[in-house]
Amino acid sequence: MSRKSAAPPAAAIQAALSAAEKCAAGAATPVVIVMTDAAGLVCGLLRMPGAFLASNDYAEWKAWTAASFGMPTADFSGLLNSFDEDVKQGLLAHGKVTALPGGVPVMLDDTLMAAVGISGGPAEIDEACAEAARAAFIDALGPA
Numbered sequence: 001m002s003r004k005s006a007a008p009p010a011a012a013i014q015a016a017l018s019a020a021e022k023c024a025a026g027a028a029t030p031v032v033i034v035m036t037d038a039a040g041l042v043c044g045l046l047r048m049p050g051a052f053l054a055s056n057d058y059a060e061w062k063a064w065t066a067a068s069f070g071m072p073t074a075d076f077s078g079l080l081n082s083f084d085e086d087v088k089q090g091l092l093a094h095g096k097v098t099a100l101p102g103g104v105p106v107m108l109d110d111t112l113m114a115a116v117g118i119s120g121g122p123a124e125i126d127e128a129c130a131e132a133a134r135a136a137f138i139d140a141l142g143p144a
Contacts, residue, residue, distance in 0.1 A: 001070045001112055007037055008106075008114045012140040013044040016106075019136030020118055021046055023129040031120030031129060032059040035137075038112045040067040040096075048120070055119035062103030062117030062130075064096045070112055073103035074127060102126030106134050108141065 013035050020033040025048070032055040035044035042060060062073050069076055077099035080088045091097055101123040106114040116133040118126040 001107070001110055008035070008043055008137070009141070012137045013114070015140035016114075016116060016133035016137040017044050017046045020116065020129040020133035021048060023132040024048060024118070024121065024125065027121065027125045027128075029121035029125050031118050031126065032056050033129070033133065034059040034063045034117045035133070036060075036063040036067050036115045036117075038067060038114060040064040040115070043114070051120040058098065058100060058119035059102070059117040061096045061098040062100060062119060062126075063115040064103075064117070065098050066103035066105045066117065067112065067115035068097070070105050070107075072101075072105070072127075072130075073099060073117075074101040074123075076103075077101075100126075102130050104130045104134050106137050108138060113137070113141075 024031040030048040030050035032051045033046045037043050103117040116130050118129045
């Protein structure tokens with residue numbers, strides 16, 4: 001996996017945020033949506049009215065973890081279970097690492113472009129909205 005160092009295009013970030021918001025609104029679930037660049041730096045954020053305050057941090061951590069490890073946070077949980085307990089606990093001791101579902105990397109041709117984290121709903125809604133954001137981001141980039 002390679003990482004693209006340039007900042008993601010604003011139009012793609014906006015498309016991703018909008019798609020995730022539409023997904024969450026359709027589920028009647030207020031969430032926080034965070035987009036990061038490939039380095040894990042926040043480049044987009046949308047907080048729906050009524051979203052839990054703690055979701056601000058969790059959404060960022062989910063996006064950061066997905067960008068950092070290049071995998072969905074739901075898969076990261078399985079990876080953690082393959083490590084010795086001390087390694088697992090050491091990774092989870094990092095303030096931004098989380099195994100909570102709802103974070104996905106945005107890959108294009110094996111290159112990490114960005115990551116998205118969604119927090120505020122049940123795991124299946126957070127994950128569905130993150131996938132909607134990922135797809136919208138890639139669609140907004142247009143043909144390669």
